[in-house]
Amino acid sequence: MKPDGQIKLVSELLDLPLYDVEGNYAGVVDDVEFRGSAGKDLKLKALLVGPGAYKARLPAWAMWVVRKIAGDRITRVPMDKVHSIGSSVKLECSGRDLGLHKSERAAANWIPHWGAL
Amino acid sequence: LNPLELTLGIMTAVGGFVDISQVVFSALAGSMFGYSLIWAFGVSTVGIIVFGEMSGRVAAVAKQPVFNLMRHRLGLKLGLVTLAASVFSTLITCAAEIGGLGLLLRYLTGASYMLMATISAFVLMAAIWVLPFKWIERTFGLLGLLMIVFVVALTAIDPPWEKVAAGFLPQVPQGLSQKELMNFAYFAVAIFSAVMFPYEAYFYSSGGIEEQWGPKDLLTNRVTAIAGMALGSLLSIAMLASAAQLFGPANVGPQIPGSVALETAIPFGPLGLILALLGMLFAVAGAAVETAMANAYSIAQFFGWQWGRRRQPWEAPRFTFAWIIMLLVSLAIVLTGVDPMSLVQYAIVFSILVLPLTYLPLMLLAGDRKYMGQYVNGWLAKILGWLFFAIITVMAIVALPLFFLTSGGQG
Numbered sequence: 381m382k383p384d385g386q387i388k389l390v391s392e393l394l395d396l397p398l399y400d401v402e403g404n405y406a407g408v409v410d411d412v413e414f415r416g417s418a419g420k421d422l423k424l425k426a427l428l429v430g431p432g433a434y435k436a437r438l439p440a441w442a443m444w445v446v447r448k449i450a451g452d453r454i455t456r457v458p459m460d461k462v463h464s465i466g467s468s469v470k471l472e473c474s475g476r477d478l479g480l481h482k483s484e485r486a487a488a489n490w491i492p493h494w495g496a497l
Numbered sequence: 498l499n500p501l502e503l504t505l506g507i508m509t510a511v512g513g514f515v516d517i518s519q520v521v522f523s524a525l526a527g528s529m530f531g532y533s534l535i536w537a538f539g540v541s542t543v544g545i546i547v548f549g550e551m552s553g554r555v556a557a558v559a560k561q562p563v564f565n566l567m568r569h570r571l572g573l574k575l576g577l578v579t580l581a582a583s584v585f586s587t588l589i590t591c592a593a594e595i596g597g598l599g600l601l602l603r604y605l606t607g608a609s610y611m612l613m614a615t616i617s618a619f620v621l622m623a624a625i626w627v628l629p630f631k632w633i634e635r636t637f638g639l640l641g642l643l644m645i646v647f648v649v650a651l652t653a654i655d656p657p658w659e660k661v662a663a664g665f666l667p668q669v670p671q672g673l674s675q676k677e678l679m680n681f682a683y684f685a686v687a688i689f690s691a692v693m694f695p696y697e698a699y700f701y702s703s704g705g706i707e708e709q710w711g712p713k714d715l716l717t718n719r720v721t722a723i724a725g726m727a728l729g730s731l732l733s734i735a736m737l738a739s740a741a742q743l744f745g746p747a748n749v750g751p752q753i754p755g756s757v758a759l760e761t762a763i764p765f766g767p768l769g770l771i772l773a774l775l776g777m778l779f780a781v782a783g784a785a786v787e788t789a790m791a792n793a794y795s796i797a798q799f800f801g802w803q804w805g806r807r808r809q810p811w812e813a814p815r816f817t818f819a820w821i822i823m824l825l826v827s828l829a830i831v832l833t834g835v836d837p838m839s840l841v842q843y844a845i846v847f848s849i850l851v852l853p854l855t856y857l858p859l860m861l862l863a864g865d866r867k868y869m870g871q872y873v874n875g876w877l878a879k880i881l882g883w884l885f886f887a888i889i890t891v892m893a894i895v896a897l898p899l900f901f902l903t904s905g906g907q908g
Contacts, residue, residue: 395569395576397561397801407801408568431800437573446577450800467559467868484803487814496809497629 397468398429398457398475406475410434413456427457427469429480455479502717505708506725508638508783509549509701515644515732516590516784517597517754518841519691520777523733524751524760525906526684527740535664535734537685541692542730544885546722548856551863551878552698553718556705558872563702563859564798570858579854580799586847587696587792589840591823592830594785596837597754601778604755605771611832618828621785625820630707630806633790637783643776646761646769647735653764656742664738676903683899683906686892690849692730693889696791698855703794707807712872736760752838754781789827793819842905849896852889860886 398406410433416422431446432454438446446452457478463470475481526534552563568576599614606613625633673681701722710718739760744751751757754777761769790806796819797804803813810817831837860882864874874882 395565395573397565397798405801405803408565408799410573410801429801434573438577442574442577449796467561481803484814487818488811491811491814491817493809493811495626496811497627497632 393424393427393465393469396465398427398471398480399468400471400475400478400480401463401473402475404475406471406478406480407455409469410454411436424459426459427462428454429457430454451483453483455482503721503724504635504638505701505704506549506721507728508634508641508725508787509697509704510545510725510727510729511638511641511644511732511780511783515641515729515777515780516691516788517593517777517781517837518590518845519733520597520736520754520757520781521752521838521841522684522687522691522845523736524740524744524757526688527737527742528744528750530670530681530684531741531745532660532664532738533668533670534681534684534688535661535737536667537688538692538730538734538737539665540667540888541689542726543881544689544888545693545697546726547878547881547885548693548698548859549701549726550719550722551874551882552702552859553705553710553722554715554872555859555863555869556702557710557714557718558712558870559862559868560706561862562706562794562798563698563855564795566862567855567858568799570861571854575854576799579851580795582847583695583699583795583851583855584792586844586851587694587788587795588823588826589830589847590694590696590844591785591788591792592827592835593837593840593844594781594788595824595827596831596835596840597781598778598785599831600754600837601774601781604758605774605778614831615828617782617785618824621782621789622821622824625786625790625806626810626817628806630704633786633806634704637779637786640779641776641783643772644732644780646765646772646776647732647739650761650764650769650773651735651739651742654739654742656738661738679899680903680906682895683903686849686896686899687845687906689889689892690845690852690896692733693852694848695851695855696788696848698859699791699795700787703791703798703805707805709807715872785824785827789820789823792823793817839905842900846896846900846905849889849893853886853893856882856886856889 393409396409400406407429409427411428412424413426413428414422415425430453431450432452434446435443461472463472556562567579595614595618598617599610602613603610743763758770758773761773793816794804797816802815804816805813862868866873
């Protein structure tokens, strides 16, 4: 499937893992954003990554639990940064450039950087 | 094929088959029903080999661990329910392992159970922090092999081998009362659940990705899944058969790991006892590591965090927090004074409820040519996969009623 091709089923794309251009795991497609309006073509505009994007897909109580565990950050990945979509989504650039894993970098500050082989 | 490559399968299987629940459960099953539950180990071992191989193949070809698949195939809501149930059951199992380590170290040193459980949790934490994945699997996989002393002990006591062999045929013993029949059914279901614990698939498939398996490693995957799981099954069957021979006729129901270790003390004396306790110690430590890491893998993969112990702990910080928290919460559960053996019962029942939701998405993806190409499930994997899916679905339906009707196998 090409990023500019027709996506018949959004369900094919939702919840797929993302890998950046360096092959690093960069998260999961948590929701998608469309552009277009009534009478016009509907096209994918961006992938939404991060637990904040679950909001439309989960009941409020479950979202509360998710927020406590994983936070509610959302990162937009524009479709022109997507290289290909298959069993995973491959990006054309580094996850860092798109702002993915900001929480990861923040969490790293809480962990000692020594002692591991 | 490098024999050391088999350690992922050995650690997965020893940690899955010979964890604290299985140690006590196998011996109890043997003492209560003789050799007549060996088939449950045999059949469920084929099941875990089928799903283990499938999860390793998917990891090698589609580069996806089980929890990613689960979320993609089940959707966010059902995926989240599965995540919650599996994290809960695996956490209880992890607590039981930490409690088991406390008990085993108490037998070996005479020190307090709570102190030994606390030390165990912190030593395991240090081990996962310091050792990269390959060394974790090699250390715990190879040390767990000490459990082979149970197979040697079984050979030494020379049980009626024709009865052991006959135990591999599915059967229900004659002359059982209705209550005993229900207990028998509960034990059969619980053995299936314990052998096919979902955390084994999470750990094994994540391990394949940690080891950066690709299609060229499919032979390693197949051999590892078959040899590792068969070895784990052999150890459990040896414990069951020894208990059937030694404890059953004496009407002894081994309820704690110390009684099970006597299976080796009878033929080999104190040396056998120490080897058995050390074997159990390393196997149970491996199971504790496996359960803590399996939960961290599941949570990290579900939420899209960096994960894996092939990276330094600070390169996957939320994954690191997850396994540390799992070990700390497990320790906290043990320190409440709850009996680790009763935790085991709950872990087994909760696990079987999660089994169909774990293995269905795996089977669907392994059978999807779009993702798997030429490595898609063949006819044998398809037939066995659906057969075992039907079996575990039926077991998931009957597990809770049987648990309550038999008070967790206590009659």
